Every structure is written in C-alpha cells, then in structure tokens.
Amino acid sequence: MPADSLLIALPLIIPLFGVALLLCLRRVPERYCLGITVGLCLLLTAASAGLVAAVVQDGVLVLRSGAWPAPFGIALVADRFSAAMVLVTAVIGLAGAIYAIGHGTAKFRGFFTPLYMALLLGVNGSFLTGDLFNLYVWFEVMLMASFVLVALPGGRPQLEAAVKYLVLNFIASAFFLVGLGVTYGIAGTLNMADLAQKFATLEDPGMVLTSATLFLIAFGIKAGIFPFYFWLPSSYHVTPTPIAAVFAGLLTKVGVYALIRVSTVVYTGQQDFIQSILLPLGILTMITGVFGAASQFLIPRILSFHIISQIGYMIIGLAFFTEAAIAATVFYIIHHILVKSNLFLVGGMVGRQLGTQQLKRTGGLYKTAPIMAALFLIPAMSLGGIPPLSGFFAKFALVQEGILLGHWIAVAAALAVGLMTLYSMIKIWNEAFWKAPPVERSAPLSRIPVTMWIPVIGLAACTITFGLFPGVFFEFAQDAAAEIMNPRAYIEAVLLPAELLDPGEAAAPAAAEAARAIEAAEGIGADAPAPAESAPDQPSLP
C-alpha cells in the first residue's frame, strides 16, 4: 500500500518535521533557518506535485490513519480539488519563504520559521482531512500559528489587530464546535462520507438545516463572507509582507474550501437552502468588499478589502451549484491565491523601496523601477479580469454560467464589481507608479534584495501561464468539479469496507483487530484515534 499513503502523508509530515526541527534550531542564526524552510518548501512542492499526478491518474486516494476502517478512524482524503489546493499552498509557502529572506524576520525573535511551517501544516491538514472534527483541529493548528504570527512583532497595531483577529475567530471556532455537537447528535458520526449517507436517509430535515447553518456561520467567519468579515481588513495589513501574502492567499480560501467540501459532500440534500443563503451573501460580500477598498489609501488595506470582494465571486460560484460553476470556482480559487499573494508581495516591494505603503506619499516608481511596475501590472490586471490573464478566464466562466442559469443580479454585480476592482488597481497604479513623486522624499530609495524579486517573478509567471494555456487548467478544474459534484466516488473510496482491504497487506492484522473491536463495541468503542491525530500541535489525550 504505502506509496499512496506516503504521498498523502508527506504534505503533513514535511511541515511537521519542519516545525520540530526549527524549534530545536532556535538558537541557530535566522538565515540558516530560512534556508531550511525554503528547502522544505521545495520538498513540499515536489511532494504535492506528486500527489496531484497520482490523484489525476488513480482518482480519489485515501489514507486511513492507524489502519482503522473509515467511519471509526480518521481518513485523509485527496481528490483533484484538495490535491490542487495542497500544491498551490506549497507554491505560496515557497514564495513567502523566499521573500522572507530578503524581508528579514528579526521581529519574530526566532519563532518565524517554526510558526510558518505550522501554518502550512494546518492549511494542508484542512485540505486533506475527511473528518469534520479533524478539520476543526487543523483549523485550530492553522489559527494558533496565525495568531502568534500576527502578534509577535509586538507593536501596538499588531497587538490590537491580534486581539480582534483572535476574538472573532475564537467565536467562529465555538460555532464550529456547536455545529459538530449538533451533527454528532443527529448522525452519530463526523466522517464526511459517512455523514452523507446518514443524512440521505434522515426523515427530519430540521436539525440537518440547523447544523448546516452553524457550519455556514463558522466557515463564513473564516472565509470572510459578508456579515462576518470585519476581522480581516483590520488585521492583515499590520503583519509583515511575507506573512500578509500567505494569509491573504491561503487562510480565507481554507474557509471557502470547507464550505464547498461540506455543502457538496455532506449537505447534498439541502442544496436549495444553501443556495438561497449563499447567493445573496455572495453578492453582498462582493459589493461591500469592493466599496471598502475604494475608500482606502494604504496598499495592503486596499488589497485586504479585495480579498473579501473576490471571496464573493467564489461564494456565488458555489451558490450556482452546477458542475460548470464549481469548475469556474475551482479555477477562480487557484487563480486568486496566486494573484493575491503576488500583489501583497509587490506591495511590500513598493513599501521597501519608498519606505511607505501609504498611497498619498508614494509616486514616481514607473520611472525609477519600471520592472516593478510591470510586475505589479500583471497580477493587478489579472485581478481586474483583463484578457488574456488568468482572472479574465475565471470571471468569464463564472459570468457565463450565471447568464445560462439566469441569475441576473449576481451577473450584474459580478461585472460591476469587476469594474470597481479595476478602478482600485488603477488607483494603486496611478498613485504609486504613474504620478510624479512627492516633492519631499523623506528617505533615499532602498535597494530591493534579489530574494524579493524571485517569488514575485515566479508568481507572475504562474499567472501568465494560466492566461496563455487556460485550456489545460480548465480541463483539470472541470474534472475536479465533476468529482466534487458526484461525491459517490469520494464516499465509496472513503467507506471501503474493511474486508475489501487487500488481505495481503501488512496492515491487515490491525484492520482485523479494529473490525473485532468495533464488533465488540457495537458501534463507536474504538480507541478514538481522533484526538491522537490532533497531537502534532496540541497534544490532547490525557
């Protein structure tokens, strides 16, 4: 067996190894730690690419931790969507780590690299898990790392941002827990595939809708959708650039991923309800986010508000709930992660060169740094949806599907918000690059280290590749959407009965032992591997 298992496990083992190693190397100078981090991220990228290749070839892969059969143990599941997300996470992780070398991480007092790896660990775990409680644990791993990363620089803005970020996300976690309690009360299981089957045979839909709503609130806060996004624009922009870029690319998308996963696997019978809530919320998310951005003059803050408005597109894609719309959403998510992280990185370069990211005090970079201007223009135009860049194809597919389905309000909002996004990007372009530099330049222009250029150029190249060969990526997104919308294969792969496991495997005795234990317990009397799984960051089994 273990080739597949190893491929699924590596995206978790590599960052966890990184956390452990880098904690031990705390006294070692930071530049060596950053070098190790970059090396590990390269490994992670290679391993994730291998996972994507394996998933494309063999379909859904499942790792049953401890060889416990599915609803009793924790299953880690990789399908096209989750594998692609893991790969994008690795790419962003790599970009952020390289950028951090040039940016400097002295403010983090030696804790930058272990926390950074813990963040990637939590994100990868959230993408790969097939169990709702395990998802909660991975969320917490990710959030814990991000809380500390926000607070550690220790200035007054960072501490205050961390308080807001922590309180709102803690409340989201409480909602998540309540949802888990209700769900377990209804179905007696928290494995997503098992839940899908249990919910399909349930007579009383009332409690199912309750649990769906609770999850919607919990994931909605993490994803930053309309009434719950206030924590986002008041915390991201105070963090140092590499962290802000990774947060902007990945954290909200984990929430979106969870929404898509849960509503397509578990709540397939509640489509109408989910659609009726998500569609208006998605439209409002787009509009409020983009208006928020229009009134801002600090580059990362503008970009933070644009995360919200772009999340809106993904949410309406999910709310359309057709295969083509989900395909567009998958494409949109991957495009957005690459582009948004890149914009934050370029914004950081502007700040590095001029000593400020406040648009009222910037200017003239078009003349002094033409390459930087070009590198800003690529992701900015992509975000605004200008052909032939990736954002155009993402928006095009989404709007086309909206027209076919007759969701006119959503289509109109999507187009108008696209225009407003372009306006915001042009505002940054005008103020930072195009206009004459302000008369009193406080500090001389600083040099940009080469380690800042590499990730920005690399991510821009990704965006252009997406734009030049959209067919390849769209085909992948369509296959992924087909898997998402027909969760049969997912459910069957996870719930494979114990006797169907290859008896020649070395794991068979353990599986048989597990089956016996289950028989004896008539249900759930297993050794609860659930909390043991959580041990990477939060050792938990007294």
Place this chain on the structure above:
Amino acid sequence: MEILLPIAIGVLFGCGCYLVLRRNIVRVLLGIMLFSQGANLLLFAGAGLTPGAPPVIAGTADTFDGPYADPLPQALVLTAIVIGFAVLAFAIVLVLRAYQRGGSEDLDDFHHSEN
C-alpha cells in the same frame, strides 16, 4: 437530569454573549471563555447521556455488558478543551501585552490597527 444540561448550556451562552459585547477587554476574554465552555458542554450533551455506565470493559469480561456511554464525544470534548486551553492561555498573555503597550483595557481605544 438531562434538562439541567440544556439549561446550563443556555446560561453559559447567554452570559458569554453578554460579556463578549462589553467594551472591557478582560470581560470579552471571560465571555469567549464561557462561550467555548458552552460549546464543549453542547458537544458533550449532543451525543446523549448514558449515566452510570462508563465505557470500560470489566476486568473479567471480553466485551461490554449492557449499555455504555459513547466514549467518542468524551474524547472530542477533551480535545476541544485542550485546544481551548491553549488558545486562552495565548489570549491572556496577548491581552496583557496589549494592555501594557496601549495602557487601555477599553476596546474603543483599540483603533491603532485601523489606519
């Protein structure tokens, strides 16, 4: 007996909600504490109660004899408590630092990250 748990959960959530909406940061902290305790209790109660039957197989037997409490939610609650403990420990230090740094415990003064 079972009616007591929903009442306790309701009281915890009610008090938590009230405290979270206060301006004093320490009360907000207490509020989210109560909130998470309410959530833990709900997770525990959601699985149903089987009093007086711990999920432990007697020393002489091979299997369970009669009904027994579902151990999984207990394990889940334990995990949730530990995670909540870790987050709260961090939150307390964070609030202390923010107070030292800014000199205020009023959330209305927490606007330095907004511009």
Place this chain on the structure above:
Amino acid sequence: MSDYSTSILPPAARLLVPVLYAFSIFLLLRGHNLPGGGFIGGLVLATALVLRVMVQPDKAPRLDLIVLAGIGLMVALIAAAVPLFLGQELFTGVWGPEFALPLVGKIKLGTVLVFDIGVFLVVTGVAAKILLVLLAQLLSGQTAPRRRS
C-alpha cells in the same frame, strides 16, 4: 511584587518536587490502558518545574523549554511515521515486547509509547514555558502599562 519565600512553601516544595517528578513518570508509563498518559504526565512535570522556580528563582531549567517541545514533536512524528516505512498505515501501532515494572504494572513497548513520550515532552515544554513567562511577569511586577512620559 510577589514573594513566595514564606516559611511554608519552600519546605513543602522541597518535599513535593521529587515526588511530582516520580509521579509524572508513573503517569506517563501507565497511560496506555489506565488513567494517565503523556499529556497528564507532562502537566504534572511542568507544575513541578514551576514550583521549583517559584521557591528558588535561580533554579530555572537549564534546557531551553522550547527546544524540549521541538524534540518532543520530533519524537512523536517519528513514532507516527515509522509504521509508514514498515509498510503499514500512518499512526499504526508497532508493538514490541511486554514486561512488568514494580508499581507501574505491565508496560508494552511500541510506537504508541514512543508517541506518548513525545506528547509528554511537548506538553512539559509548552506548559512550563507559559507558566514561567507569566511567573516572571508577576515577579518583576510588570503588569501595569508602561506609560510614556
């Protein structure tokens, strides 16, 4: 300014700390089938370390507690990943011989015990670190805001 050098606490701590050390190991080893385990054992050990520092502030642990947590994480990771390289699934228990210890009872060697030791080290390191940082704050009396003049 808090002062723990009263006439009761130091003698009591001198008696308690060794007992707590032994008790934490006891809890760690019996944890697989009986109440106890790495988590509880780690908490008890962390309490012992903190109690020692409370009465003798110069006796801070010499090993960096964060490094201790890192080592523990590594041990746990190895325990979880070893079965993967023996052709079994992640987290599968790989068992060795069983033997009996006085007081503790039967102990079965295996990756599960190694994992528990990893948890023990992580919890000890993190819990002791949190408590010592808060204690240092308390002892230096620096809980009031540093007002700018």
